[in-house]
Amino acid sequence: MRTGIIDAYGDYEDVLRDIRRFTSLANGSDALTKVLLGNYALLDRGRPLEELRNSIFRTALSHNYRCPLCERAQVCALDHFLPKKHFPEYTILANNLIPVCERCNRLKGDECDRSDGLLMFHAYFDEFPNKEIVVAEISVDSTVSIRYSLRRSDEIDDFTFQRVEKQFETLGLFDFYQMEAVAELTDQVDLYDETYDSFGDSGLRSTLDALTRGAERKGINHWKAALYRALSRNAEFCSGGYRKLLPTPMG
Template identity: 90%
Template sequence: MRTGIIDAYGDYEDVLRDIRQFTSLANDSDALTKVLLGNYSLLDRGRPLEELRNSIFQTALSHNYRCPLCERAQVCALDHFLPKKHFPEYSILADNLIPVCERCNRLKGDECDRSEGLLMFHAYFDEFPNKEILVAEIDIDRTISIRYSLRHSDEIDNFTFRRVEKQFETLGLFDFYQMEAVAELTDQVDLYEETYDSFGDLGLRSTLDALTRGAERKGLNHWKAALYRALSGNAEFCSGGYRKLLPKLMG
């Protein structure tokens, strides 16, 4: 099967473009599936492909070893973008192995929509839309709550937007980013207090604008960028509402 596997490697990018047109080389062959899945253990420490595994993890260095799926946690596992359960011929193909965090690896699992061809975004071959579609809404009552959602842009086609939705829903990113945002606000509350005391609401808004620009360098739809855009545009937060972040600041 060596020739067939090499040919399948050459078809990999075509499979990504429209997975509906392809079936696995091992389709209906349990024996071949077992053999191909067994190749993955060759990447283990002390095995022949250990250096390949190490070099794949090195690709995460440019992102400070942050998971490309959630952009938050540290990478610690290799995700098979096309799951080895469905495409065992790609079990050791470097292009199909993405360094990710434990959480995203677990939630993505064997996700592979072959009926509609709706795949998540590939860290090596896809660019996440550079139009503002991730938004954060700030609600200030007895405390401060944050809710993330997606807003469809006319500049993004429906199929791409559905892929974005799939990624956020599969990985539970709305709730995950909400928790991260609460932690971010709590960590920064002293900065908000000092800035407001010294420069008032305009000074705090200016600081939040600067934080927005810094976060947007990581991507227009990075969760911090959406958070700070919402905060800088919230008049109540900038005029002292931030004090509701921590009960001890009240009064």
């Protein structure tokens, strides 16, 4: 089967473009599936493909070893983008192995929509849309609350937007980003307070605009960019509503 597997490697990008047209080389052969899945152990420490595993993890260095799926947690595992359960011929193909965090690896699991061809975004072959579609909504009441959602852009086709929705739903990114945003606000509340005391609401808005620009260097749809855009546009937050984040004095 060596020739067939090499040919399958050559077809990999075509499979990504339209997975509906392809079935696994090992389809119907339990023996071949078992052999191909067994190859993954060759990537372990001290095994023949250890250096391949190390080189794949080094690709994450350009993103400071942050998970490309959630853009927050540290990478610690290799995800099979096309799950080895469905496509065992890609078990040790470097292009199919993505360094990710434990959480995203667990939640993605064997996700592989072969009926609709709706795949998540591939860290090596896809680019997340460069239009503002990840939105954070800020509410200032008894506290400051954040809610993330997706807003469709007319410049993004239906299929691409469905892939975005799939990624967010599969990985639970709305709730995950909400928790991260709460922690971010809590960590920065002293900065907001000092800025507001010195320069008022216009100064705080300028600071939040600067934080937005910094976060957008990671991508316009980075969770932190969406957060700071929303904060800078929220008049109530900038005019002192941020104080709802301050700890309540005791006694």
